[in-house]
Amino acid sequence: MEGKKAIESLTVMNEIVLPNDTNVFGNLMGGRLMYWMDIAAAMASTKHCNSASMTASVDNISFKTPIKLGNVVHIEAKVTRAFNTSMEIHLKVWGEDVLNQHQYESNEAYFTFVALDATGKPKSVPALIPETKEEQLLYEGALRRRQVRLILSGKMKPDEAAELKALFMPQEV
Numbered sequence: 001m002e003g004k005k006a007i008e009s010l011t012v013m014n015e016i017v018l019p020n021d022t023n024v025f026g027n028l029m030g031g032r033l034m035y036w037m038d039i040a041a042a043m044a045s046t047k048h049c050n051s052a053s054m055t056a057s058v059d060n061i062s063f064k065t066p067i068k069l070g071n072v073v074h075i076e077a078k079v080t081r082a083f084n085t086s087m088e089i090h091l092k093v094w095g096e097d098v099l100n101q102h103q104y105e106s107n108e109a110y111f112t113f114v115a116l117d118a119t120g121k122p123k124s125v126p127a128l129i130p131e132t133k134e135e136q137l138l139y140e141g142a143l144r145r146r147q148v149r150l151i152l153s154g155k156m157k158p159d160e161a162a163e164l165k166a167l168f169m170p171q172e173v
């Protein structure tokens, strides 16, 4: 199976925060944002594997800055690395006060999606080819982030996480 470039999965999604999307403080609700992020991640993973895919896990999401009612939400999603049947997707979110021409960072997160065949079983995905410096860094870190999430979900023993261990253990000479 031929590899695909990271840029081929790039997904850009925009929404405007309406009253029904907000909490009592007039800010975008976290749950609504996560819903939009899940959709953007699904589009990015589907572009990479060209088949149906499903959310397997979502890493920590910290909400740095609230997005206000009437502001525009920008979500950018791109696959960072493909493994056997799973793909890691990096999402960047920022808000925009269009009237005052001001943009601000909101959050970023990593989602993992698994490609599924017609019977709903995980299926192989193409390798990911990183091109830019940023894509290369995200690609390298993806292996360690995968090990953290598989350990936390009980799918990997800490002893098996070689790249993660290498970060914390001094190399033997």
Ligand SMILES: CC(C)(COP(=O)(O)OP(=O)(O)OC[C@H]1O[C@@H](n2cnc3c(N)ncnc32)[C@H](O)[C@@H]1OP(=O)(O)O)[C@@H](O)C(=O)NCCC(=O)NCCS
Residues within 6 Å of the ligand: 054, 055, 056, 057, 083, 084, 085, 086, 087, 112, 114, 122, 149, 150, 153, 155
């Ligand atoms: C995600 C799912 C398809 C994985 O199925 P599974 O039977 O555990 O399959 P496997 O153990 O063979 O894992 C398949 C891949 O998923 C990855 N995976 C499984 N659980 C994971 C987790 N918690 N975090 C990250 N990756 C995970 C595995 O590492 C594997 O990736 P790889 O093939 O690239 O190595 C299955 O758990 C599922 O259907 N979950 C429900 C998903 C869903 O409903 N999502 C919508 C939100 S509710």
